[in-house]
Each structure stands twice: as C-alpha cells, then as structure tokens.
Amino acid sequence: MGYKTILAVLDASHSARQITDFGTALADQFSAHLLGVHAETLAAVPLIAPMEIPDPAAMQVLQEVAQKETSQVEQIFRQQTSRDGISAEWRSFMSSAGYSANTVMETARTADLIIAGQSDPAHADHRADLETFLFESGRPLLLIPTTLKAPQPIRRVLIAWNGSREAARATFDALPLLKSADSVEILVVDPPERPGQDGETAGNEIAETLARHGVKVTLTTHQTAGGKASAAIENRLSDNSIDLLVMGGYGHSRWWEMLFGGVTRSILDSMTALTLLSR
Template identity: 55%
Template structure:
C-alpha cells in the first residue's frame, strides 16, 4: 500500500522547488506518478476612470506576469522530474478567483496532495480559495512547513487524536507513512475525567487497530490545564522530535476566507513538522 498518484500543488514560484522536491522524494519511496499542478489566477481586474472600464494595459501586464511565473514553475518541476527520472506530468490552468473545480477534480483523483504551508495570519483571497478546494477534494493533504527545505525520512509520527471522524480519516489516510515509521504515537489532550475516560478507550482501540497493520504504536495523554490544545501538540512535536503530524482538519467558509478550527489553524500557522490533514 502506498501513494501511487501524488498531486503536487505548485501555487507560487517561491515554494515550487520545495514542494517539487518533497513530492519527488515520496515518489521515489512509493513508486508514484507525480502530477505538477499550477492554477494561474488573477484576483481582480484594474479599472480606469471616468467610465470605470477595464484598463487593457494593466490587464495585459498582469496576464504577462502570471504567464511568466507559470513558465518558471513549469521549468522547475520539469527539470527536477527529469533529473530524478520519475513518472510525471504537468498541468496548468488559467482561472479567476472562485474557479476551483479544476483543482477539486484533480485532487479527487489523486492518492495524496502535497502543498506548501500558507502564510501565517490573514490568508490571501487566492490562497483561501486554494485551501477550500484542497479540502473539498476529500483526499489527504500533506503540508510542507517553511522551515523544512530538504526532504528527510519520516521516522517518528504523532497522531493528534480526539476520536472525531476527521481524526479517524486522517489516521487511516496516513497508513503508508505509519507502517514505515519507526515509532507512532497516538496523542490526546483531555479536559475532564469523563473526556479522559472516553479518549483513553478510543485511543487504545485505534492503537490496537494500527498494531494489526504492523505499526509500532504507543498511546499518551496530556491534561489540558492552562495551555491550549494546540500548545500541547506543538510542545509534543518538539519534545519527541516528530517528523510527521497527523490530524483532522475542520473548516467552514465565511465570505472568501477559510477558517480552520482553532487547534488546526494555530498548528498550521506555527507548524514545525510535515503535517497530514484529512476531513
């Protein structure tokens, strides 16, 4: 079992090399076919007075810049793929903000999506639309943090477990990683005795199920106390030298901004390890 089709989301030239390198590393590990995908988008059309008509010069300039970036990203992906001799293909589409069907359709036909960590704080409109599309695909998304510039083996994995549907889905979506890891930890943050008892039971059960797959698994818990759940997760990532965090993603859309649940969004803004998300 492995990720045989990887969709590499190359949204900017700044992160294209990083995402390509991580996608290729996974392809070499699992014998995957990698699809490099770039959506060329212009967020708005400049207007000019007095008639508030589209400014053709500005529109053409923006289009030229977008096309140049697309060509550079395509070159980065093509060069790396050919150098490593992996099975690959390139896809690009010119879209306006809100046109996400192409990304969703492509995502739904892949085993795994790989994308760079977004800018922390307020999301841009384009990035928000992209994140919405990624999670509408129904496929696991592997986020690569800023600080990881070079792929390395995934030896230690932390599953952020709360017994939810999303956490369960992320766990099973991560099975190829879990089975090859040296150590996997099911980690829960609990608030009171009733919740603690419930999470002990479900955490133990998911650990037993994973053990049947040959996963080297342990179960740990932390009482929430004065720290937020996200802080406990971040501390555990650092203390245990975690290479991959697995967690459920929770989102809703308000206007054009995509907001994740508090724990998910906080972790994504300050992530230090590869993070696999499913919802």
C-alpha cells in the first residue's frame, strides 16, 4: 500500500516552490504521480458609479495579474518536477468559486493524498480553502508548515487518538507513512471510561492493529485535569522531535474548534510538524 497519485495545491507563487519540493519528495518515495493544481478565481467585477457599469480597464488589470501568477506557479512546478524526473501533470482551473469549484473537487477526489501549505497570515493572497478540501474531497490532507522550508524524512510520528471515526480514518490514511517511520506514538488525551475498558487501556486495540502492519508503535495516555486536549498535543509537539502529526479533522465541537476556530486554532497557526488530517 502506498500513495500513487498525489495532488499538490499550488495556490500562490510565494509558496509554490516549497509545496512542489515536498510533493516531489513524496512522489519519489512512493513512486507516485504528482498532480499540480492551481485555481484562478475570477475577480469580482468593479463597477463605475453612478451608472454601476463594469469597469473594463480594471477587469483587464485584475485578469492580467491572475494570469501572471498562474504562469509563474506553472513554471515553478514544471521546472522542479522536470529537474527531479518525477511523473507529473499540471492542471489549472478558472472559475468564480476558485478552489471550491466542482471541477477542482472532482480532481481532488481522485487523489490518494492532497498536500497544501499552512495558511500564512503574512500573505493575504493565500487563497486555498483548506476547510473545503478537508470536508468535501473525501481525501486525506497533508499540511506543510510555513517554517519547514525543505523536505525531511518522516521518522517520528504522533497520532492524536480519541477513538472517533475521523481519528481512525486519519490513522489508516497515514499508514504508508507510519510503516516507513522509525517510531509512531499514539497519544490518547483524557480517555473516556467505557464498558470493559478503563482509561489505561484506551488505544490498545489501534496500537495492536498498527503493530500487525509492522508499525513501530508506542502508546501514551495523558490526563489534562480539566485542561484542553489541544494544549496536550501542542506540548508534545513543542520539543520539535515530531516530524508528522496525524489527527481526525472533525469529531465533535471540541475538535472542530481546535481546527478551524477559537483560541485552540493555535495548533494549525503555529505548526511545527507536518500535519495529516482526514474526515
């Protein structure tokens, strides 16, 4: 089992080189085909007051800017994949919906893995709708931190396990990476008491299953004493020894808040490791 079609979301020229580098590294590792995707969003039509008619000059400028960036991103992708001898393909889309367009999602749903860059507040032009990719593509999403400039071997992996469907999906979506890692730690935060299972044994079954796949796995349980699960995960990542975090994209309100809203969004805003999300 491995990833044979990897889709790289190349939404801006400033991050295209970084995302392509990670894409080519993964494609080389798994002998995969790399698909570079860029969506050009049709700009809102500027209107001229008082008649509120379209401003053709402004429309032309906006279109030229968008086309220039598309060309720059394509050139970066083609140059790097050609240099590395990777099986690669370029696709660009144009629509008012941008990365949420049906045509983009149809392509995304055919990939084994989607890779994209972490949302970067320093760049207002970061346009990819990561939430849409996670919720609508049905495919695992691997996010790359802005601080991680060059690909590195994925040796140490942390799985945030809460027993949910989403956590299970993420864990098995990450299996090709887990099998090649030197060590995989399953972290269970505040494990619930269940019939026939106490907090100390939570996570045992998934650990045993992964071990049967040849994964070098350990199990850790952590009690927050009323604290937040996100803080426990952040603390585990803070020593920079983890190369990849694997977690479900949505289980209940706590996990949704952790990923896309509220104070606990800091896990993704201050990423130090690759993060694989699935729903």
